[in-house]
Amino acid sequence: MRLSSVLSDAVLLKLFEVEPFMGSKKASWGTSKPVEVGTVTRQYYCKECNSVRPFISKKKLNCLVSGPDFISIDVVLKCLDCENTVENWFLLRCANDLFGQAPSVSIVYCNEHLGTSASSLGPNNEQMQDLLDRADLGRRVGLAAGSLIYLRKHFEITTHTAAAGANVPLTTSKGRRRPFAEILKDVDEMISIIPHEFSEDGYRLFSELSEVVHGDANEELALSKFDALRRLVVGVFENVKNNSEFTKAANDLGWNTKGNI
Structure with missing residues (x-):
C-alpha cells in the first residue's frame, strides 16, 4: 500500500504497512523534505461546481520530521473540475523504522482547512430542498430544461455523496472522472439507492433528464414526465438518507429525517 491511500482514507489510529517513502538516509527532527507517495484523493462538496467532486493532490508532498517516530505532511488538494483548493494536514506515527523498507504508520491527527x-461530503437538507423548489417553479411556468436541470443536479449530488460514503471511486486509476452510469450502478449494487418502482430504469430516467437539459428532447413530452422523474430523485435521496449504513454520513451532511422534501 502506498502512503497516498492511507491519507486518502484518513482513518485515524489504524496501523498500515506502506511502501518506503522517506528514503534510507536518516533525517533529524525539524528536517523538511519532499516525498513521493502517489496522488491523494479525497471527496468534498465543491462550492464552485455545486456538487461532490474529487479533490486531488500532486504526487510529491512536503514532509516534516517531527521526531524519531513522528512526521507531519501538508497536502494541498485541487478540485478535479475547477480551480478550488483545500488543505489537509496530517500527523503520522511510525510503529517501527520510519526509514525502513516496510514502515508501519498510523494517522494520529488530521486537520482540514x-x-x-468546499464543505465536507455534501450539502445540507435545506440546500437539497432548494433544488427541488427551483425544479417545481420551472415546471409551473412550463420550462422543461429549467426544471429538470435541478432534478438532475439533485440526483447527481445524492449519488456522488452516497458513492463517497460507500468508498465507490468517482475517478479512474488515472484520475479521470468516471461515467455517471458506472458510479450509479456500483452504488446501487452496494446499497440499493434506486427506488423499487424504478429498479430497472434508474439510469435511463437520468439519461432522459440529461437529454432535456441538453435540448435533445421535446419540451412538452419532458414536462409530462416531470412527476415520475421527481419521484425517482426524491426516492433516491430518501433511500440514501434512511439507509442505516449511512447514519454517520447523513449526520455529517446535516440531513435529518424532518426535511420537507
Whole structure:
C-alpha cells in the first residue's frame, strides 16, 4: 500500500504497512523534505461546481520530521473540475523504522482547512430542498430544461455523496472522472439507492433528464414526465438518507429525517 491511500482514507489510529517513502538516509527532527507517495484523493462538496467532486493532490508532498517516530505532511488538494483548493494536514506515527523498507504508520491527527471552497461530503437538507423548489417553479411556468436541470443536479449530488460514503471511486486509476452510469450502478449494487418502482430504469430516467437539459428532447413530452422523474430523485435521496449504513454520513451532511422534501 502506498502512503497516498492511507491519507486518502484518513482513518485515524489504524496501523498500515506502506511502501518506503522517506528514503534510507536518516533525517533529524525539524528536517523538511519532499516525498513521493502517489496522488491523494479525497471527496468534498465543491462550492464552485455545486456538487461532490474529487479533490486531488500532486504526487510529491512536503514532509516534516517531527521526531524519531513522528512526521507531519501538508497536502494541498485541487478540485478535479475547477480551480478550488483545500488543505489537509496530517500527523503520522511510525510503529517501527520510519526509514525502513516496510514502515508501519498510523494517522494520529488530521486537520482540514476547507475555507470557502468546499464543505465536507455534501450539502445540507435545506440546500437539497432548494433544488427541488427551483425544479417545481420551472415546471409551473412550463420550462422543461429549467426544471429538470435541478432534478438532475439533485440526483447527481445524492449519488456522488452516497458513492463517497460507500468508498465507490468517482475517478479512474488515472484520475479521470468516471461515467455517471458506472458510479450509479456500483452504488446501487452496494446499497440499493434506486427506488423499487424504478429498479430497472434508474439510469435511463437520468439519461432522459440529461437529454432535456441538453435540448435533445421535446419540451412538452419532458414536462409530462416531470412527476415520475421527481419521484425517482426524491426516492433516491430518501433511500440514501434512511439507509442505516449511512447514519454517520447523513449526520455529517446535516440531513435529518424532518426535511420537507
